[in-house]
Amino acid sequence: MKFFLDTAHVPHIREAASAGLVDGITTNPTLLSREEGDPREIILEIAKIVDGPINAEVVSLETEGMVREGLEWRKVSENIVVKIPMTLEGLKAIWTLSEQDVPTNCTLIFNPIQALMAAKAGATYVSPFVGRVDDIQSSGMEVVQQIVQIFQNYEIETEVIVASIRHPMHVVEAALMGADISTVPYDVLKRLSQHPLTDAGIERFLADWEKVKGRS
Numbered sequence: 490m491k492f493f494l495d496t497a498h499v500p501h502i503r504e505a506a507s508a509g510l511v512d513g514i515t516t517n518p519t520l521l522s523r524e525e526g527d528p529r530e531i532i533l534e535i536a537k538i539v540d541g542p543i544n545a546e547v548v549s550l551e552t553e554g555m556v557r558e559g560l561e562w563r564k565v566s567e568n569i570v571v572k573i574p575m576t577l578e579g580l581k582a583i584w585t586l587s588e589q590d591v592p593t594n595c596t597l598i599f600n601p602i603q604a605l606m607a608a609k610a611g612a613t614y615v616s617p618f619v620g621r622v623d624d625i626q627s628s629g630m631e632v633v634q635q636i637v638q639i640f641q642n643y644e645i646e647t648e649v650i651v652a653s654i655r656h657p658m659h660v661v662e663a664a665l666m667g668a669d670i671s672t673v674p675y676d677v678l679k680r681l682s683q684h685p686l687t688d689a690g691i692e693r694f695l696a697d698w699e700k701v702k703g704r705s
Contacts, residue, residue, distance in 0.1 A: 490664045490671060491512035491513065491541075492510055492512050492670070492671060492672075492673060493512060493513040493544070493650065493670055493671070494510075494511050494513075494515070494678065495515045495516075495654070495672040495673055495674050495675075496514070496520060496674060497514075497516040497520040497521045497523070497531055497532075498675070499524075499535060499538070502539065503538055505675065505678055506539060511541070512541045512542075513539065513543065513544070513670070513672075514535055514539050514541070514543045514544060515572070515594075515650070516532070516535075516543070516544055516545055516546065517546045517572065517596070532545050532562075532565050532566065532569070533566060536568060536569075539568075540568065542568055542569075542592065543566060543569055543570065544569075544570045544571075544572045545562045545569050545571065546572035546573075546596065547559055547572065550578060552578045556582050556585050558571075559571035559582065559586050559591060559593070560586075560589075570593065571586060571592070571594070572594045572595075572616075573594070573596065573612075575597050575598050575603045575607060580595075581610075583595060583607065583610040583612050584611050586611075587612070592614075593611070594616055594650065595612040595616065596616045596618075597618060598615055598617045598618065599617065599618060599621070601632060603615075604617060604639070604640075604647075604649070605636075605639055607647070608640065608647035613647065613648065614647065614648045614650050614670070615636065615649055615650065617629065617636060617652065618653035619651055619653050620654060623655070629659075630659065630666070633649065633662075633666055634666045637649055637667050641667075649668045650668075650670040654673050654674070654677055655677070656677065656680070657677060657681050659671070659677075660681060
């Protein structure tokens with residue numbers, strides 16, 4: 490399973506990339522608004538660090554505007570993926586951009602039929618938001634499992650990005666289900682590498698080594 494880092498914060502991206510953990514990046518207007526500077530310059534800087542797909546989202550609500558923004562984003566870097574919301578206007582924009590070989594990510598998906606519709610429209614990726622589904626007392630990971638099963642049934646090539654991840658178990662469950670990608674916030678990525686038994690093991694090794702040093 491691939492890891493996309495869900496952030497527009499360049500220092501975090503650079504740190505994670507230095508460990509070989511970043512296969513791609515997902516951003517959105519909210520994440521970009523938290524950073525200083527022009528959003529296009531931020532995306533361009535990210536593209537210098539990450540070779541994989543970099544997701545940049547449109548803000549228009551009508552098809553024509555989405556297509557226009559998507560084509561503008563593609564001018565920033567050749568590895569830009571255009572994020573488009575799951576609406577009928579969005580589906581039309583996805584279809585139009587896919588006809589021009591522009592990769593797209595259909596975002597704000599909350600059920601399997603939305604994912605199937607996006608795939609049929611030509612989306613390169615679909616992004617079910619598991620955390621937000623959990624927030625309404627439903628199962629976000631069940632939605633992912635259903636999407637993965639449907640795509641396998643019909644050999645659909647659209648990749649599944651598990652989004653709105655809140656904790657490491659979301660990532661584990663996504664991997665077990667066969668999802669293609671998990672897009673994780675930086676803090677969750679760090680927690681994935683941590684375990685209390687690992688910390689305890691390191692402390693014990695160091696304590697034992699101090700004993701060895703004391704013999705000399």
